Each structure stands twice: as C-alpha cells, then as structure tokens.
Amino acid sequence: MSRYQAALLGLGLLFMLLLYIGLPGPPERTSQLWGDLNSTVLSGFTPGSSPIFYREVRPLHQARRVDVVLLHGKAFNSRTWEQLGTLKLLSQRGYRAVALDLPGFGNSAPSEEASSEAGRAELLARVLQELGVQNGVLVSPSLSGRYALPFLTRSHHQLRGFVPIAPTSTQNYTQEQLRAVTTPTLILYGELDHGLARESLRQLRHLPKHSVVKLHNAGHACYLHQPQDFHRALLSFLDHLP
Template sequence: MIATYKYPVHYLTINSETEVAYIDEGQGDQTLLFIHGLATYIPSWYPMVDHLQSKYRCVAIDLPGYGRSSKGDYPANMSYYAHVLGQLIDSLSLKNVVLVGHSMGAQVAVSTVLNLPNQFEKLILLAPAGFETFIDEHASLLKATAVTETFLKATEAQIRASWAMNFYQMPESVEFMIQDRINMKEASDFEAYCQSVARGVHGMLDQPIADRLGEIRQKTLVVYGEEDALIPNRYLNPGLTTKSVAESGTSQIPDAVLKFIPACGHFISFDKPAEINEIVDSFLTN
C-alpha cells in the first residue's frame, strides 16, 4: 500500500539499500526542513507547508522506514537520522536551512545541529521529545513495551485510540492519516515499518539530548500544546507537567523562546494549525 500525497514526491538515493521520499514546495531566502515524529510521515506537515510555502522553501522528508521512503533493517536512532538529513541537505544544496522537528523529529533536529553546529542559524522544536528524562528502570520498561510485535498486532480500535491521545480535540481532518495507518497492515513491508517505530523509541532513549541542550547555539523556538497528553509520560513521571518539562529543557538552551498553545495537544500542526503558523511566522521574521 502506497499512501497518496497531495504534493509531488521526489526521491533521493542515500545508498544501495536506502531511498528517501521528500516534497519540495515554495521559494524563499530560508529553507524549512520538516522532520516528522514517531510513526508519522510527510502529510503530518500539510497545514504548515500549505501556509508557509508562500514565503519559504518547504522541504519535508519521510525518514527511512516511514511513509514512501524505503523500508529496511535500519538503525532508526537519532544519529542515523541526523546523518540522513545531512546527506539530504548536501545533495539538494539547501541553503539557510531551519530545521523544524516534531516530537521524535525534534530530537533528531537537535542531534543534527549538535553534529553540524555551524550549518544552521535557527531551530524550531514542536512538542520535542528528549527534554523529558527517564531513570534506567523506566527506560528499560519503555523499551520492553516498544517491540515490533506490539505495532504489528495493533487493532483498528487501538490505532484510533493511539491517535486520539495526540490531540486535545481530534479534528476530522486527520482521518485520512488514520486510514493510511490502518491500510498499511496489508503492505508487504509493514513489518519493516513496525520495526522502525520500535527502534525509534529505543533510539530516543539510547541517544538522549537533555544533557546537551546547553550546546545548542542556534536561535531556537520551542512550542508545546498546553494539553499535551504524551509529554511527560503520565505513568512513569507522574510528578511532572508539560509546563515543567518544557521550561526545564528550554531554559538550558542559551538563545531560546518558549511558547504554549492553549487547548492544544501533542500533534500541534493539526490540532492548532492557525496558531502554530502564526508563531512560526513571527519567529522566522524577527
């Protein structure tokens, strides 16, 4: 099953075993490179690309193992994805790049700027993973539950419940993405996709960024939904709040601004598209 995208899809060969899909829309002095979160794909950025392409070049990638990119036995950790982004930037000769990452994609974005500290001037982190930390016991528990089999066996009801957790009030506009996820169960490469999701969880835990946030030299925008039900983990870190996690992480970044969106959950781009577009517009023009 190959998902239908609203924008033309381009492909870049990374190596003999890996091909990544991306969209490339709009023009401008700055290039926004969008990095999706765990278990999502390029369409998660539609509301932002629709709006921002009028002022900026907007490039969104399907990370290897996701969407229309190739599926395979990939490491699916932060350093691997950062390396892939570096190759995409070089191959497309992208200039004045601003990384825009959501959730896991934000942790990938931080890993990328730490690896290439002189290549970026600005960084945008939406509901970033990696600000929240876990004791070893809890990290091991998360790894034990994040296995390929778990995602392979997810029922439609479980898939819908998982998606609903991402929103303060789930809009009807996300139904097409839920259908794409349900239809993937019939795809020949579905197991490889599920493996990438499982390894992504492990990769976030094994390559943390919380203790390196002070090394970020880019002007950084951090945005969380006030009603984020996924960050922090309510079961493993019951004493934390989204506000406390957001403030703790952002305070370590030397040049960062933190914004909260009321009545908004984790999947910011679809939960409050007008609000996030206004915040990003303001950050990029100031």
Template sequence: MVLLTTPSTVSPSTSILERADLCRPIPENSRKLAQLVEYDESRVEMGSHSVFVREARPPGAHYSKANVLFLHGQSFSSSTWLENNMLRTFAALGYRAIAIDLPGSGQTRGQALSQTEKPVFLMDFIETLGLKKIMVVCASMSSQYILPLMTSNRYLTCVVAVAPSNTHEVTSPASYITPTLVVWGDRDTSLGPTAASNLKNLPNVKLMKITDAGHACYLHNPKHFENVCVNFFELIRNYH
C-alpha cells in the first residue's frame, strides 16, 4: 500500500489501480433515477468574482458519498456537464455534483485569472463552500487549477483529469500524491496522449482511453466516461 502525507490517509497501490476494472456499467435504475434529480443554480461571491454554480444533490436524502467538483475546458462552461444528464447521473448515484463557470467563462462575473492565480482561486472556493471529501473532474485547461494542489491531500481525495493541459510542468512526479485517473478519447491524437506520457509516472495513477471519442470524450461517449469515473470514485472511497 502507498501511504500519503497524512498518516491516516491510504490510497490504492499502483498495482491495484492498474488492475481495476473501471468499465462496469452504471445500473440502469440509477440512470432512470437521474431523470428525477433537479439541479440548483446559485452564485458564490468571492472578492471581485461572482461565481456561477450549478449543483445536483442525491434525491430524497441529505447524505452524499462525496462532493464531485466539475471543471470545464477552455471553450466550455458549466453547462457542459448538464449535457447527457451528467450532473444528475452522479447525484442519482449518491454524489453531490457541483459545476462552476470558471473566471473568464460562462456566467461568472470578474476578470480571467493568471495561471498562478488559478489554484489559489480554487482553494478559496472550496473553503468558502466548506467542501470536504472533494473528487474533481477537470477537463484540459482547467487542470491549471488542479495540478498544483495534487502535491498535498488537504483538499483533494482524487482527480479525474480529462486530457489535461500543462502536464509538462510536472517535473517531480513522486510529489503528486493525489490518486489520479487520466482519461482521453481514442481519437485525440495530441493533448490526451501527451498528458498520458507526462503523467504516467505519478505514484497513484491509472491511464485510460475512452472509446469512440475525441478530445471532449465526456460529450462523445458519455456513458463510457461516466462508468469509468464512478468506478474510480468507488475504488478510491474503499481506500480512503
């Protein structure tokens, strides 16, 4: 087993991650239940930013397994995660699903951030909402908010990184202790494979292609994407 920096926190060993079957399908009754999940829209005021937030919670219950924070890519917004009922599906499976418009995008008001400001902004957002047990899904550009936080287990339980950008900046892989699933579409011939090559030596990582999909694999093959995310989350929960 691999011990992370906090003694009480254990993550799956690399061999367990490598052997894990993440393709088990989500039960159809959960997908049907997703049709009944409603989502809320709100704003979180953070200094010069008014952050637009979409959220879906498990139906008929106050308890959630964990918080899943969805961060969109460069040309998208939080509405990306509404397509194909994705937020609702995760909520139906017992997760509190939160998607935000990142600064400079969508309906969030305030200036875009520099690269060095992005992880600080995300830490402030997490602390403002009082979030615990955070599982993150980040797509391409939004990895700039996440990668610097992966050297500590203070905020993140695990990360699903979809063809993340800026992975060339990971120069000391052993220090990136957060359990990570790197996914990319099998038709993505640039950013996805590059990210996989740059991140393959992280201590707690699994690499996985999403079939029949391009760069935005969560839109091209959403069911496969949801399956691997949920199975990864459940695997991490068993070791956390």
C-alpha cells in the first residue's frame, strides 16, 4: 500500500470515528397505534444519572389531568401493563399512563441508589420529575412497595392517588407514619393471596383515606388473574378522585 493510499485510509477511518462519536443515541420511539385511537405511544430512557426505561401512552387531547404511573412486581416489568391492555385502556379513558422498569428489571440497569430506602424514594421522585408527571397516581404491586412506600411516606403531597396491590415492605412503617398520609388510596388484593396480601392489608388500613377491593378467584398477581375486575376497580377509583 502506497503512502497516499494509507493516508486516504487513515482519513476515512478518522471520519468514520468522528461521525460515530457525533451521532445521537437511539431516538425515543413514537408511533400511532390501535387504529383510530388518538394516542401517542412512547418508550425510552429517562435522562437522569440512573436511566430508567419507561413505556408511555398518552391521549393527544388529555381529558383528565391525572398521570397514572405503574410499577411492577418481581417477576414482571413495564411490558406487563402493555400486554394486559392497561396502558391502552387508561389512554382510551383520557389518562396519561406511564409504566416503569424498576432498576435491575426489564431494560433498566441495576442502580446503587436502589440499595437504600432513602435512595429508592429519591430515585422515584427524580424519575417522576423527569417524566413531567402531574397529579400522579402510583400503582404499586408486590416488590415495588420498596419504592412506592418510602416515596409515599415522604412525598405523599405530590400524589393524587395511591393504588397498592399487596405491596412488600409495609412492616417497615409505623401506624403514625401511615396515618400521616393524606393521599386517597385504593387497596387491591386477590382473595387467594393468603400471605403478603393479608400482611399488607393489616398495615395499609391505617391510611386514613382508603378503600378496599378484593378480587375474587385471584391470587397474588390479581390483576393478571382477573384483569377485567382489576381494570373496573382501578378506573372507578381514578374517575372519582377529588
């Protein structure tokens, strides 16, 4: 290879390197789905230091100024709410719906911040801020109680509503802490969940503004076992929020 050819090859490689460095990351995906439903479907990562993957469906003309944020249990991730039809249904009813992959689940990488109660509360607060959540309603099944409950006891004034579904970690909070929470709460559980549901219900009854719905013939993941009853209860709660 001549010096001239080597120089051209070097310049070409340098140009490709500079082009690669200058390229932006993968764009947030935006698409129109579900035929004539006037909704925007988004997915991507939050811009913070601990990026969290999210799926979002929002009506183009949001009828209800309430943002529903859906967390998930240990065996699940944000796609669960997409497959169950929850995101689509909420959007059809005029709600903005956002499902998160918690750190270490789905597309979200593990986070050192998630190793402490205060860190988890701060991480969730930051994610909600980065996503521009307003009048948020937090839906928290099972494992996600490790995030939702510390956030609730610290920042409940930021929430419009709270929907715990047999969440973990309720034993970590005193009656006084729970009684100080003024957020309207819908406690959901499956009648066949004889473990975590009973423990969490015993604790969460100390929340002063709560109602309880038991889903019949449903176990721990009651929203999967009885999705129609789950959606009916959730929508009724959302539609009647003050």
